[in-house]
Amino acid sequence: DIVMTQTPLSSPVTLGQPASISCRSSQSLVHSDGNTYLSWLQQRPGQPPRLLIYKISNRFSGVPDRFSGSGAGTDFTLKISRVEAEDVGVYYCMQATHLLTFGGGTKVEIK
């Protein structure tokens, strides 16, 4: 099974400052079709998750452009350019190249 490891576990951030979350997979996420199915999801307190980024760097419909994704192979990053209060929650990376697996989550909170 693919293991997805996220760091840090928690990220206290000052409003307006950037935040960065890393995700590493135990195997390459490059699919035989050439795509890399690495996504990022946000879960606000008390809500179902919400898709932010798919295929490494594609923002889903309605996602603000302060969210960006990057990476390749086994190492990926989600960046929030300027954290806003509504960004508080837990962020998960997820791979869908080899069935599906979620990372353990990173909690973003305001300092």
Next chain:
Amino acid sequence: QVQLVQSGAEVKKPGASVKVSCKASGYTFTGYYMHWVRQAPGQGLEWMGWINPNSGGTNYAQKFQGRVTMTRDTSISTAYMELSRLRSDDTAVYYCARDAGHQPRGNFDYWGQGTLVTVSS
């Protein structure tokens, strides 16, 4: 508008089974894969499997093989997830989530509201 409405909370005894439903509306039910994801209290997300509502084909996470069954009833646009031989660590919120893509690549564009299943003697 697209909606996924799940059945209500359940309390089950260890060893029992639970069947959670997910009623879809606002789109062609057979056109999109449906996934099931669960979240234990205070824990992260765990993918359980998907069903192709058109063919009925399924694919389950290895952890749940032999205990989970995903089905659908296209006449009422409803997907089901049944988990058997329940244990206390199956206590979780269970979500259905629609996959926006033509393949089940986790492009979750709509989620159900979640169903809390509590397993307790």
